[in-house]
Amino acid sequence: MRTLREDQVELGAVLPELSIELTPTVVVSTALATMDFTPVHHDVEGARAQGSADIFLNILTTMGLVERYVTDWTGPAAVIRRINVKLGVPAYSGDRLLFTGTVTSIASGEITVEVRGKVSLGDHATGTVALVLPARR
Amino acid sequence: MLRARAAIAGIGATDFSKDSGRSELRLAAEAVFAALDDAGLAPSEVDGMVTYTQDANQEIAVAREVGIGELSFFSRVEYGGGAACGTVAHAAMAVATGMADTVVCYRAFNERSGRRFGQPDARLGGQPSSQGLEMSWHVPYGLMTPAAWVAMFAQRYMHVYGATSEDFGRVAVAMRRHAATNPAAWFHGRPITLAEHQASRWIAEPLRLLDCCQESDGAVALVVTSAERARDLRRSAAVITAAAQGAGAGQMMMTSYYRDDMAGLPEMSVVGRRLWEMSGLTPADIQTAILYDHFTPFVLTQLEELGFCGRGEAAGYLQDGGIELDGRLPVNPHGGQLGEAYIHGMNGIAEAVRQIRGTSVNQVVGVANVLVTAGTGVPTSGLILSAP
Amino acid sequence: MSPDTDRADPGKPGTSTDRDLHELAVKQAALGQVRGAAAVDPVNVPMIRHWLDAMGDTNPVYLDQGIAPPAMAQVWTMQGVRRAAGQHSPVDDVMSALDAVGFTGVVATNCEQVYHRYARLGERLTSAIRFDDLAGPKRTALGEGYFATWTITWHAESGEAVAEMMFRVLKFRPPPRAVPREPYPLRPAVNRDTAFFWDGVRQGELRVQSCADCGELRHPPGPICPHCRSANRAYRIAGGEGTVYSYVVHHHPPVPGREPPFVVAVVALPEGVRIVGGIVDCPPEAVGIGMAVVVTYRQMDDELVLPMWAPREP
Incomplete structure (x- = not known):
């Protein structure tokens, strides 16, 4: 399986986009996999009663998807050190979540990727992922 | 002059029930057949028909069902139960003027099992017709049932004249006493006491449940023809000595709250004056009266407006069985709408005919003239029927 | 509130x-x-x-x-x-x-x-x-x-x-959100002869029709002055005080949009006309003919305002 080494990453490198269709199945299955049973993540009526347009992604899933987005790119050898996310608009069921990313710093062996997750309403999550890749063989 | 030109030659009715199980058109047809049979006339001899504007059966539909052929006169009378005697007035006018020879008047409805007048209808104020606009000053506040509309008058009447709920109750007791001995009455065999009236629940204060007439399914029809022809028919007729319609100044449907002192019924005063004038009679000439009794308080007001007693004196007039069968003026010997049935006043006209004929189950002795009134609180009508 | x-x-x-x-x-x-x-x-x-x-x-x-x-x-x-x-x-x-x-x-x-x-x-x-x-x-x-x-x-x-x-x-703190209310089921019919009254109620005014020519006051209003036949209509803003002229306490049958028992009264205005309205802020048993009342405007739903009457302090 392809996996990146530190020397294969350049500052300014752009990650491949990742587009995720936020079907109700995605929203519900990830909420349950993260043990989050809050009704707004699986109960449409409940979500609407609280003023939401529909059920929406929970934060643990947002963190998980950011992690997946970056490791899809790095391959299995990366070690994630930090994920900092600023949360924006909700990611509703029926919407599409598009991840983009750019390498913004490489320093002391730590690579920082700036990640943006956009939905139709705007930025759902923006932030950085700090990771370490294996050095040159 | 209309006086004594026409007569009621036949009366007919269906059974009175809470659920007829038949269509309103069928009820109308059954009552018309019964009235024509009573008069000894064939349907083909009828050439005029009159009913209420509120009746759901068109004249031509009833004519088709019973085999009435050509019609040369048809008319409808407005204002709910206020139409009752008005149908006979129109028929009498048609006969007197030659518009028709024999006119059938009818009222048929499933008022209990179908659309109930006593239930609130949010659409009452919905249309900007003159009536919809009139209702719009009342309905938005929830003042939208006949009982409540009448209660507003009753409260004022009590305040002005010192009448009490017991006084209203005496009307109910009298009607139920009369119905108790009338096998056709819904409340046959079920008289009430004043205590029972006083214990009945509030509907719209100051009206209690037992101040309100029942709701019924049924139909009544009457055959009107000339007094001369009526003499040759199967049964003795009731001569229409006087007939009148009346509306007061500033009149509204049930909510004439913006005129006078609200303690009277000026429209009934119009009718009364016309009846006395046309007949040349006085209250002393009346042996029994059929007074429209959808709600008890207006029976008191009618006694006053028609001159049977002075203003504010009706409560005294009712004391000691004053309007009961053996009282000074037996009112509604059939039990009225409180006791017999609510057929929008039409059943009372039939009882008046029976009293003239001497065939009522609660016959008053020596009846020569009967006064009949129609719906109260609305533009109304009245009759004086007499023995031939 | x-x-x-x-x-x-x-x-x-x-x-x-x-x-x-x-x-x-x-x-x-x-x-x-x-x-x-x-x-x-x-x-x-x-x-x-x-x-x-x-x-x-x-x-x-x-x-x-x-x-x-x-x-x-x-x-x-x-x-x-x-x-x-x-x-x-x-x-x-x-x-x-x-x-x-x-x-x-x-x-x-x-x-x-x-x-x-x-x-x-x-x-x-x-x-x-x-x-x-x-x-x-x-x-x-x-x-x-x-x-x-x-x-x-x-x-x-x-x-x-x-x-x-x-x-x-x-x-x-969620900004106060205008929660759309259930439409009140008992709506008045309004036409060009009566709209001024309901417009007034929405603005907190009790408008009584007056004839622009002879000055005759009239309620309920109509298109023509019955006194002088004028179609020039104006209105006077009533002072908002009145006296209960008659009233009912409605118990039965249930009425859509109202909770029984409720009181509806004919209120006599000092201006010389009568008007019907609900009595509020007062238990039914405390209402009586002659009671002094003052108009109060009640928002029944997002659109309809009704003039009601509350007891007036002496």
């Missing part, structure tokens, strides 16, 4: 409520790390496999090496559907205090996770929570609010910190 109108505005810096909130925050922060219960399950393959599947994460490293995806840190100590809430956390009191003074809205703004190492299969993690900071009040797009920040640390059985998370939420 908003329940907050009789209270000092808690959104203002320096008010006693604002001081109380900050004092509570400082007190809670001083508690330091408060340890919660240990995770129900140790780090395990089924939950990892389930998580990877749901996320669509095909990274084989976790199951190959027996380690948990780092972003799963919080998953291990989540409450279940029916499991009782964990121990009382220092964050709870601050959240309750904010709720109590109207900052009932909540939205997460920041989530920052640091992974010291990946958790390994079989490890049972325990969370510890520390209240960090309360900032505010601040104006935000969602409304006035406070930012509350806390940190959760996940420890291995040895006590070693495996991961930590800084979490920040905005607790805001």
Whole structure:
């Protein structure tokens, strides 16, 4: 399986986009996999009663998807050190979540990727992922 | 002059029930057949028909069902139960003027099992017709049932004249006493006491449940023809000595709250004056009266407006069985709408005919003239029927 | 009426409520790390496999090496559907205090996770929570609010910190939202002859039609002056006082939009006309003919205002 080494990453490198269709199945299955049973993540009526347009992604899933987005790119050898996310608009069921990313710093062996997750309403999550890749063989 | 030109030659009715199980058109047809049979006339001899504007059966539909052929006169009378005697007035006018020879008047409805007048209808104020606009000053506040509309008058009447709920109750007791001995009455065999009236629940204060007439399914029809022809028919007729319609100044449907002192019924005063004038009679000439009794308080007001007693004196007039069968003026010997049935006043006209004929189950002795009134609180009508 | 109108505005810096909130925050922060219960399950393959599947994460490293995806840190100590809430956390009191003074809205703004190492299969993690900071009040797009920040640390059985998370939420006062009301079912019909009355009611005016030519007052209104035949209509704004002329207490049958028993009255105005309206703010048994009343305007739904009558103080 392809996996990146530190020397294969350049500052300014752009990650491949990742587009995720936020079907109700995605929203519900990830909420349950993260043990989050809050009704707004699986109960449409409940979500609407609280003023939401529909059920929406929970934060643990947002963190998980950011992690997946970056490791899809790095391959299995990366070690994630930090994920900092600023949360924006909700990611509703029926919407599409598009991840983009750019390498913004490489320093002391730590690579920082700036990640943006956009939905139709705007930025759902923006932030950085700090990771370490294996050095040159 | 209309006086004594026409007569009621036949009366007919269906059974009175809470659920007829038949269509309103069928009820109308059954009552018309019964009235024509009573008069000894064939349907083909009828050439005029009159009913209420509120009746759901068109004249031509009833004519088709019973085999009435050509019609040369048809008319409808407005204002709910206020139409009752008005149908006979129109028929009498048609006969007197030659518009028709024999006119059938009818009222048929499933008022209990179908659309109930006593239930609130949010659409009452919905249309900007003159009536919809009139209702719009009342309905938005929830003042939208006949009982409540009448209660507003009753409260004022009590305040002005010192009448009490017991006084209203005496009307109910009298009607139920009369119905108790009338096998056709819904409340046959079920008289009430004043205590029972006083214990009945509030509907719209100051009206209690037992101040309100029942709701019924049924139909009544009457055959009107000339007094001369009526003499040759199967049964003795009731001569229409006087007939009148009346509306007061500033009149509204049930909510004439913006005129006078609200303690009277000026429209009934119009009718009364016309009846006395046309007949040349006085209250002393009346042996029994059929007074429209959808709600008890207006029976008191009618006694006053028609001159049977002075203003504010009706409560005294009712004391000691004053309007009961053996009282000074037996009112509604059939039990009225409180006791017999609510057929929008039409059943009372039939009882008046029976009293003239001497065939009522609660016959008053020596009846020569009967006064009949129609719906109260609305533009109304009245009759004086007499023995031939 | 908003329940907050009789209270000092808690959104203002320096008010006693604002001081109380900050004092509570400082007190809670001083508690330091408060340890919660240990995770129900140790780090395990089924939950990892389930998580990877749901996320669509095909990274084989976790199951190959027996380690948990780092972003799963919080998953291990989540409450279940029916499991009782964990121990009382220092964050709870601050959240309750904010709720109590109207900052009932909540939205997460920041989530920052640091992974010291990946958790390994079989490890049972325990969370510890520390209240960090309360900032505010601040104006935000969602409304006035406070930012509350806390940190959760996940420890291995040895006590070693495996991961930590800084979490920040905005607790805001939801702007008063115009909740669309059920339409009131008893609506008046209105036409060009009567619209001035209902327009007036919406503006808090009781308008009585007057004839522009002869001055005759009239209610209910109509298109032509019955006194002088003029169609020039004007209105006078009634003073709003009246006397009960007659009334009913409606008990039965039920009327749509009204709760029995309710009172409807004919009210005589000193201007010389009568008008029908509901009697409010008064028990039915206290209503009587002759009672002095004053008009009050009641919003029945988003559109309809009805003039009602309340007892007038002598």
